Amino acid sequence: MATLQPSPLINATSTSLMGADASGLVNLTPAFSPLYQQIKGLILQSLQSGEWKPGEAIPSEMDLAARYRVSQGTVRKAIDELSAENLVVRRQGKGTFVATHAEQQVQYRFLKLQPDSGNVQSEGPAERTIIDCKRLRASAEVARALSLRSGDPVLQVRRVLAFSGVPTILEDLWLPGSPFKGLTAERLSGYHGPMYALFETEFGVRMVRADETIRAVNPDAEQARLLLVSITSPLLSVERVAYTYNDTPMELRRGLYRTDTHHYRNALS
């Protein structure tokens, strides 16, 4: 747990010092970024490298300020942004913690489907059924989404989520083969809790961001069978690409949602 300053920080000015800056940070005017952004980048590196793991506390603001030789306020601003991006969670009086999908509060953060009446809590947990889990070669489409090459090994998972016995979500997932080596249907079935939490603890992969593309479609015969609907039923198609740190895509997920008792909720601001 070395706390050496990893590399010289670059300040925004060419010649003058700022405030009571004690570390003599200097910079050429062009190609620069604010100090707190650089600090944010350094913290991000430590998050990526696994120096602090999901659920753990990161060093206090004072410690980080000492480590990077900047003021507490600068560290604070860096952490503020990380907190706004849901990468860390601040808890007054306790510390700042690496965000995790395993917490009760933010479980299923990426799942926007809600029951029409009542809330997500009142509904109880989804009943999960793994339909399939196999290793195969990436198609061109999957490869593009995951930034792989066509033919690279990928893992494909198909599962159904049911609420109160009603199958509501049919999902196909594609995961890059190497980071998820060792993932099996048994592993998935045996785990109770969010899938992204399992990814964190078992494979060290933390999803931080995702993009969804939504369409209205009709299911094919097998999809209709698994969701117990007719092939003429309109369904929501939700294609998600989920990213780890560094905007690295780590999952392609195609969901089919029944929206007769549930709806996709989105807040615009």
Next chain:
Amino acid sequence: MATLQPSPLINATSTSLMGADASGLVNLTPAFSPLYQQIKGLILQSLQSGEWKPGEAIPSEMDLAARYRVSQGTVRKAIDELSAENLVVRRQGKGTFVATHAEQQVQYRFLKLQPDSGNVQSEGPAERTIIDCKRLRASAEVARALSLRSGDPVLQVRRVLAFSGVPTILEDLWLPGSPFKGLTAERLSGYHGPMYALFETEFGVRMVRADETIRAVNPDAEQARLLLVSITSPLLSVERVAYTYNDTPMELRRGLYRTDTHHYRNALS
């Protein structure tokens, strides 16, 4: 443009002063809020009351600090939050401006439908056709969404948006009657630009936030006719409630989106 301090600000402590606080702000410990939150509330009031109109600059941080008798940093934190909520826009070197739907950059901020290939810009503006615009009494459902009473006067608008000649969006809107007195089909047809921009300039109603409920549905006969699709085509149903300041609902909008050449895009974080 009076700059009197509107009301005594309440500080977080009971007896001691904070820092070099010169205004002697005092408070009982229970029932409090941070100073910058109170400042934010005061700025919000001025935004609501129309003291500063969309597109205009609000006073500088220094001016506001003097007006409210707090430090610049406290005003800054208040404005930071307003900026994060898209209520104001900061422009370095120029000032802080009341956000507006009329700006080129953030036009159609609430419209998440995008062409499958290319971006929103490359597509060019939508061709708009007002189908209907009439005054009527709020149904129970509409009344609930708009926080009105059943039977209260509302305005209903139906329109179609087409891209490259292809009708893609069919929208029904309901607006509370009193704030939008004087809105007619001609007014809407004659206006080129975002509808929410017209609401700002003509009716002083600024939409700041919205919730969308999304489902997959089939159109009825008339909807299918207007969108040039069959009644078996799956369509995206997007029901939106848009809010002004103070979480006051000011619009109910039901959209039917064709998703054969477009898709609903959502970023999760």
Next chain:
DNA sequence: CAGTGGTCTAGACCACACT
């Protein structure tokens, strides 16, 4: 050039959580 928002620091004190 002056004025604006943006960055950085330093120090004080508050609210909260644990021990």
Next chain:
DNA sequence: GTGTGGTCTAGACCACTGC
């Protein structure tokens, strides 16, 4: 009590905009 994040202040300087 000690340590954490949270608030508030004051002052300095930087970066950008427009006169």
